Amino acid sequence: MKTKIFTSLLTIMLLTLFSCKDFLDIKPKGQIIPSSTDDYRQILDYVGNKNSVSFRIDVMKSYGITDYLSDDYQVVDSAGYEGLPDDRYNRYTWAKEAGYLVPPENEDLDWRTLYGQIYIMNSAIGGIPDATGPEDVRNALMGEAKVHRAFCYLALVNIYAKHYNPATAATDMGVPLHLNVSLTASLARATVQEVYDQILKDLSEAAQHLPATQPYNFRPTSASAYALLARTYLYQGNYAKVLENANMCLSINNFLYDLNLDPFEDDFKSWDDREILLQKERPSGSAGNTYYYYYYQTSDSLNVEGTFDVNNDLRYSLKFNGYTYNENPRRWKGETAYYECVGVTVPEVYLMRAEANARLNSTAEAIADLNKLRMNRFAPENYIDYTNSYSQAEVIQLVMDERRRELWGRGLRWFDLKRYNAIENANITITRNFSGDQLAPGDAHWVMPIGGKYIGLNPEIEQNEGYN
């Protein structure tokens, strides 16, 4: 009897041993280890809580420095200029005085945000091929991740490296090209050419697999992939390719709001904005010991009023009305200034097509696109079509002016200035109204320094010229 009981107890013990594996096989709640397309869908949908003020890296946060650097933004008065916190002061002065954007112990929030997003994308691109789920879903997700990654690299290479120059791109230092999730790989800077090649590769692979539409505009579509391709080629000065990809994009989505119809209700939501092909916004919040807010940038009235037709341009009243230029321009009426889009929009694609046509001397097509856009930006009673009477140079200038107005406060002006100087020899100098600080063409400070912290941790990262 005793032996029997004892034997059965032993059996029970052994059985429990075998069932041990299942017992531990529960997934922690509130956390996921991504393994299926559903998981990666969530990873690629992470856009944080918009009401949170703490710093975060998500698929929408991108960069914000360029508006400080460009000529669109100035400081209201000289006292304000002097009293700026170091981080903002260094940006307005193109890091000329300090020799750095952030002190070596601090994080550079643009760099950190963009590379943080690249980590998310690298993990997705590395993990999705092994994830469970239908193949077309995997391919589409892979495409999304590649578009996001390309967006980040395009921003990085244009902030921290010289502008693309076909002659020197193969030797100019780009940015570290980190394409996997390793925490130990070398971070030596790739060349500008290599970075552009990677961007083009990612985008063209993605474009094939992405759907034409998505329910939310922070999810990349094939249209946004083509738009980014057009932007990349534009920066390279390859206008034929710009034309080709802009056409591809606009054939999928050419939606423009007619501002006369007052489409933006007070509670208009940015994810409902149909003009946005890929929504990206500025980073903000604090990380480590860096407190970093990209709002409260300022434009001065002289600058703004010299650029816009203050009385007739509906964009002016939308962007600035009710503000004393003491805030970022708005995109929507009810929207606060905080979430200005720095992503890709349909108007930008029209303008890229116009510029490509203009540069390729198809001025009529360029004018047509300009008119198409402007028609939606002016009240009909004040609107006059551009005629086909302009020279090529004039058309190019019209496109450039329209581009500045339409994309004011959208993070692109700095790249345009670099591009005009580098590719088109535009010889543009930026002057600060109150300090007289100047940034002349050819100045080393057209390229931003890489954070001392990053070089300290990985000395293989070389610093840019003019900084140490």
Add this chain to the structure above:
Amino acid sequence: MKKNLCISVDFKIYRWKKILLIMRISMVLLLLNLTAIASTSYSQKASFNLKLENVTLSELIKAVQLQSNFTFLYNHEEIEKEGVISINADDITIDEVLKHCLAGTDLGYHIEDDIVVISPKIDAPVFAPIPIKIKGKIKDKDGNPLPGATVLEKGTMNGATTDSDGNFKLTVSGSASILKISYVGFITQTIEIGNKTDFEIIMVEDVAGLEEVVVTGYQTLTKARITGSFTKIDQKELDRTISYSIADKITDGSVSGLLSDPLGITIRGVSTLNASRLPLIVLDGFPLQIDKDQNDYADDEEFAALTRALESINPNDVESVTVLKDAAAASIWGARAANGVIVITTKHTTNQQPQIEFSSSLAWKPIPDVSKLPYASPETTLELEKGRYNAGWFDRFISWMDRFYYNLSEYPYTAARVEQGLMTEEELFEVEQRIGSYDNRYDFSDLFLRGSLRQQYNLSMSQNTGFNSYRFSVSYDKNIAETKQTNDDRIVLNFTNRFKPSKWLIAYISSNLSLKNEKENGLDLRDLFYVSQYEPFLDENGDYTSMTSFAISSISYGRPFRELAPIKTPYIPYDWEWNPKREFDNKDNTIRRVDLRLQAGLTFKPFGEMLKIDFKYQYERGSVRTDNMYNEETWTVRHLVNTWAQPDGTYPVPKGNIFDQRYNNSYAHDFLITANFIKKFAQKHEVVLLAGMGFRDQKSDRSSVRRYGYDPQSLSSDQQMNFSERYTRNEFIFRGFAYTIHTPWTSYNNYWERQDRYTSLFWNASYTYDNRYDITGSWRLDKSNMFGDSPQYRQVPLWSVGFGWTIDKESFFKVDFINRLRLRVTYGASGNVDKSTSPYAIASIGGSYDNSTLQLPGASYSNPANPELRWEKTKQFNLALEFSLFNNRLNGEIEYYNKASEALLTTKKINSTYGFQTALINFGAIRNRGVELTLSAIVINSPDFRWRTQITQSYNQNLVTKTDRGGVVPSVTNMLRLDSYRLAEGKPRYHYLSIPWGGLNAEGYPTFYMRDSLNSYPMPTRPLFNDAGYDDLKYEGPRQAPWYGSWNNVFTYKNWEVSFLVSYKFGHKYKHKSPNDVSNNGLYGIAQGNFVPHYYGDFDNMWRKPGDEAFTDIPKLPFEFTGSSGRSNTTWYTYPTQYGSHQFLSAAHIRFQRVTLAYSLKKEWLPKYVKRLTFQLQGRNLGVITFNKYREDPEHLPDMYGNFILATSPEYTFSIKASF
């Protein structure tokens, strides 16, 4: 000579007691080769019916065993030598049986308790000059007779045992003879015969003696056989501290190697950087669930959670606490044992008669002494407020005053209004008069504070009938806190029942239920912190005044806001005034806690005592419900409704009560199977094996709900709130941006859950040779659902080996005064878990686009993938020497340990280019070395007066041996401020750094040394900031005491007992608070116009005129700095003042933990049914001797929050305890 010793033991509740007895007796028999002459044993009146013919002696013994509880010890060979016997008798006693059977043999017998020893007769010594007949009575100190005690004539084999009344008779060889009296669990005594023939001998319990046992949570081991490092606090010692929580009894400093300080409980030094530092708590064999918030390893939070968990135990139910310190002791707990283990066992009973105990205690603490708050005097306060105003430091906020919120205290507000012509000079004069003469803390004390009172009642009943044993207890606590309107009560019910249906089966169940209700409606000293010191709470008519409120978050609400908002936004429904008394009058907060533990177990013993298989199951459940009801008078409601009220008269946040409810629930299932194997071979070999496995499933969840417009009667609330609409908030609070009311809503409505599972597989073996050598080993494997799939990371086995050598048992060892000498050596590894990371990239769900509108699930990576992730591992070497001298009057233990913790998870900075700024990586290492000494002595041992004393002394050297410093150097300011940045190889984990102080200069500015040059404020911040590193700062010393210990004394005089405990800590530093680091009193804040509710007392000694620098280290306030850049350049004023080397002082102190006076009523004065009645008077926390110039308690530093006052208040307790 081959000797086989057969043991057959029946089960009794305390099996170990019997084994000990057997061991002791066999030891006596086999080592001293002695047998006592048979004498009648008190308990053995039992009778037998025996009818046996021609059986061997061993067959007879088996027959007797069948009818009784007797255990027989004998040598097989010797028994088998004897022939066959026959017996045929009814109703005969064991004595008669043995006498009959052993007659004519060479064997004698001896009965002690229910153990029968049969051994060869040895003739009494022939040498006996003048024999004396003596008699005597042996009792314990309470006068209870001790039956079965052994009385031996020293140096002979002559002896006797006492009968059931404790009496003995003996004929000794002469007056020069010495009696040696021994009894299990008592210290052996020797007495000279002299001329006396009648003896009354009082035996003293042996606390540190051989028979002591320790509990590992899985096993009960005899102290004599262990190799690991254990410290046990027995029930007597636990009883000396009367307290609400068992925690107070563990952390009073009396355990060597256990340090309790403001950083928590540390056993043998901190051995982790990032993971939990707290020891594992094991209650009756299962880890106590510490339900802390999420992954929060915030030290305070975790310590608080531990303290709460311990409060679910009725301290009167605890039998013993054992602290497991080294690898051999703790590694059986594997992956969670690196910080040591505290094992708590609850009471069982051996009493055959029902035993009832009742105790009641009343503890009183005086009203908190608000005069200890380090306020600047009213005169200084006025001087500072005026100075700041005149320096223009409030200008910025004054200029905003009419536009939107900002907090201005009364002085700058009034002064500015006078300047604007809106108020009169008289009004300002009145305010100045008040500021210069009044501070409101005494009013606060009168209104909101009182002396605290805690009552405790405890009743328990227990009995052990052999077949069944039970214990039932109920305790009730009522606490009237030192803050008025804050009360709690607690009921703890405990029931245990053990049932033995058969010889080989024991079943038990046990349940513990703790119910606690708390009302938290008071204002404590922390609330006083937010109140400006010169504003009265009530006006002359006793009505609420409108006071300045200071909120910890950046938004605060000053007078301009309160007075202008109702005028400029007249549509707000409520007034916007703030008054603490009004809050106090309207508070309605309750917390209800329920903690339940159920245990059930089965023990099988299929082959007698040799093998024991235990199945144990525990279900643990805890729930906390917090109700906060805010009525329309409370600031919460008025503020929220007003904030969102719209000009059109609508209220997006509805008027009416707000009701917040929070629920925390947790449960844990534990299942444990162990098999225990004990066997002795060939007399000299003993093997004890334990193998087992455990499963644990624990889950906790939290949810909180907020209801607006709540009606407690109809239970209705407003369901129509529009969470997607954006509303403009009141312009006085926020600058007009539109938000949904979802924003305030979300932080009060959330849900969180977590589930963890663990399995473990372990074994533990010990082998003893000849009672001299012990070899032990243990091995354990832990797994959990969190640690990924890979066996490499899941299955790190943790192990230990140990060796013990009882030197006094060696034949060559012959030192008279040494009763015991034992050497122990162990080595092994235990682990620590930080579940916040994983080898995989872990993503956490949450964060939709705008969680009010677009409910799209998203997931973000919280930690990068770390394929190299490992468990933290602590390897420990322990060497110990135990000794017992002078008839066991002096016992001691000295231990050395070396504890190397490696692969410590540390937040290592990595290059953000990889995507993460930091990652948890197994990188750090810490080494702890130390020596621990425990000495206990019975200094005086006369029948009436006894003095026992115990000294513990611990030394711990804690050094970080590997950290990630070097990659990026944190800024000097961070290193000065934060522990987490002060990590350096070769330095303790917790230490202080300072800026070498240069005193004040002739202008009253702070000066300091940096790189050997004297600097002073004001100076440019940037160059020094960027260059200075760790080595430019001065190392001040450890934050945790390397030397600590205690002195514990017990004096007994007749029925009186006085005990006192003193603990001390030496060799560490603390940081004195400077006027600048009390809240927002920093110069930057002061110069920016921050609202300062109180200025710190040291401002009284501020530099005011040249020459003052000779007397004071408190710099002047540089009122001459007016521009914003000058003002903001305050780093080199604030940091040297706060963190100068003059601020770091010796934290050495001696603390009077408690004094207890106990009196037990004489037995003859008590009614028959009362066994014992004891009165106790206790004082705890009686004071501290410090060695710093400020005479401040380094563990409870004076700050504006006043916590230190509560922590250092003495507590006086009176208790009555009765046993029936």
